[in-house]
Amino acid sequence: MAEDFGAYLKSERELRGVTLEELHSKTKIPVRYLKALEKNQFDKLPEEVFIKGYIRSFAKIIGAKEDELLSTYIDITKTASFTDTNNQTTSNQKHFTFEPKFIFVLTIIVLFLSGSVWGINILIRTFYKDAAESVPTISEIKQNETQEKLEKDFTIRNQKINEAPSSLKTTETTTEASPENLKIDSEISINNSSINLSKKTAAGLKNESEAPNVSTNNTTQLKLVIKVKDNVWFNIAVDDSPVESFVLSKGSEKTFYGEKQYLLNVGSRNAIDITLNGSKVSFPK
Structure with a gap:
């Protein structure tokens, strides 16, 4: 029963000769939600609190045990959630796993960029130092102009x-x-x-x-x-x-x-x- 919760609900309903329209008229649950329950399509249903209410009403109308159906639904939900979590964790681990070759290439790139920045910094400092030494100051220019005059x-x-x-x-x-x-x-x-x-x-x-x-x-x-x-x-x-x-x-x-x-x-x-x-x-x- 735990493996196919929707099929179990459908078989119990048909065994008692209750149609989906009768369930709808008595429980006011939309027919599309009843079909989703019988097909295990829980993602098409509203919030979980409503799903549990639907299951109770469903069980009450067909004469099944409400607590047993709810317990089965909860077990299925936990198992599915655990399976999804494991799959997501495995996917994340695969996604963030770096190959040694990639790490080596990344290291080479970082070293190259660091060396380039260092070399450019040295060139800039040398250029400004030479420029400062070769260009006379304003006071020197004025003094030379005064002397020439x-x-x-x-x-x-x-x-x-x-x-x-x-x-x-x-x-x-x-x-x-x-x-x-x-x-x-x-x-x-x-x-x-x-x-x-x-x-x-x-x-x-x-x-x-x-x-x-x-x-x-x-x-x-x-x-x-x-x-x-x-x-x-x-x-x-x-x-x-x-x-x-x-x-x-x-x-x-x-x-x-x-x-x-x-x-x-x-x-x-x-x-x-x-x-x-x-x-x-x-x-x-």
């Missing part, structure tokens, strides 16, 4: 000075100068950013607070100290020496010694401090 300005100004040598007079006699040139024997002659410093200038700075008739010794040495607040270029002629061009970096200073005079041309007069024999020299505004 200053050197260009020096060249242009030197050419102008060489073309007009009369602007560098080295005698202490009073001479007339063009608007671009400076008088040597004046106290301080300024044209734009040019200045002429002589012994008379030094004496005037030294004796501003003293009697005006104090004379200075012609053999007195002229000490000129230049301090800068920023990068500044200079052209300077000391006595009869040729014009010297140079750049003082921010915060630095330079000292010159002469006997007669200095002719000084600067790039930015607001960024320099000048002292002559210890006295500060200011550019007239």
Whole structure:
């Protein structure tokens, strides 16, 4: 009976001469559900609680033992569920079983990918390192541009000075100068950013607070100290020496010694401090 539950129900019903229509009319169970019970098609029936109710009603109408039929149904259900579970477990085990060959190939692929990633990482680091070493920084570029500009300005100004040598007079006699040139024997002659410093200038700075008739010794040495607040270029002629061009970096200073005079041309007069024999020299505004 346990092997064919549906056939047992059908044989008991026919033995008692009860049709499916009679069962339907008395139990209100749809005929299709009654046929499914007799064919063991439990998957076409509703929830299990309804199936058990159908079996009880079926057994009651045909005069069979309700508990015996329910017990048989429960046994069949458990056996079928256990069989399905075993089949599913076996299927899963087969599905997740890897062959040694597959594992070997997978290992080779993983190693290859790891090596590729490592090699690419090394190449990228080397590339960026070389690029960083070869590309100058912004500060270096700006510094080079500033230096080139200053050197260009020096060249242009030197050419102008060489073309007009009369602007560098080295005698202490009073001479007339063009608007671009400076008088040597004046106290301080300024044209734009040019200045002429002589012994008379030094004496005037030294004796501003003293009697005006104090004379200075012609053999007195002229000490000129230049301090800068920023990068500044200079052209300077000391006595009869040729014009010297140079750049003082921010915060630095330079000292010159002469006997007669200095002719000084600067790039930015607001960024320099000048002292002559210890006295500060200011550019007239």
